[in-house]
Amino acid sequence: MKTDILCQWKCFSVEQTTQTLPDGREVEFTTVKHPGAVVILPLTEDRELVMVHQYRPAIGRWILEFPAGTLEPNEDIQSCAKRELAEEVQLEAGQWHDMGELLPVPGFCDEVQHLYLAKALTSCPGDPDDDEVIEVVKLTRAEFEQKVANNTIQDAKTLAAYFKARMMNFI
Incomplete structure (x- = not known):
C-alpha cells in the first residue's frame, strides 16, 4: 500500500x-x-455538569462543550484525561469511569475519542493551552437538556458523552 x-x-x-x-x-x-483524543464529563457532588464555554477559531464563535483534548505523542489515555481536566477546568477527579469510544468523523478521519466520566472532583492548579480561551460553566441536567433542545449546545462529542452517561445510568 x-x-x-x-x-x-x-x-x-x-x-x-x-x-x-x-x-x-x-x-x-x-x-x-489524528492521534486520538479524550472527552471528559465532570460531574460534581451536587450532580452538576462541568462544562467549558470555549471560543473555537475554526467556526469563529463560542460553544459549550465538555473538557476535551488531543493525546500527546506516547501519552497514556488516562493521563491525557487527567491533564485536560486540570488544564481546562482546574479540577482533578477521585473517580474515573470509562464510557467507551467515539468515532467522530469516520468518513475521512481516523480519530478515536475516549469518553470518561469524572467524579469526586477537587480543585487543582492548571493552565489552558496558549490558544484556548475558556470560561468554566456548571449546569444541572435540566439546564443542559434545555440548552440541547434550544440548539445552544451543538457539539457532537458533548452530546454523545452525555447520552452515553445517561444510558450507563451515571447521570
Whole structure:
C-alpha cells in the first residue's frame, strides 16, 4: 500500500493511500490522521455538569462543550484525561469511569475519542493551552437538556458523552 503525506501540521496529517475495498476494488483515499483524543464529563457532588464555554477559531464563535483534548505523542489515555481536566477546568477527579469510544468523523478521519466520566472532583492548579480561551460553566441536567433542545449546545462529542452517561445510568 502506497501512502503519500499531503500535509503535516503539529500532530495531524493528511495522507493519501491506495486501498483495497472489501469487494476487491482499489481506490485512492484521503484520510486525516489524528492521534486520538479524550472527552471528559465532570460531574460534581451536587450532580452538576462541568462544562467549558470555549471560543473555537475554526467556526469563529463560542460553544459549550465538555473538557476535551488531543493525546500527546506516547501519552497514556488516562493521563491525557487527567491533564485536560486540570488544564481546562482546574479540577482533578477521585473517580474515573470509562464510557467507551467515539468515532467522530469516520468518513475521512481516523480519530478515536475516549469518553470518561469524572467524579469526586477537587480543585487543582492548571493552565489552558496558549490558544484556548475558556470560561468554566456548571449546569444541572435540566439546564443542559434545555440548552440541547434550544440548539445552544451543538457539539457532537458533548452530546454523545452525555447520552452515553445517561444510558450507563451515571447521570
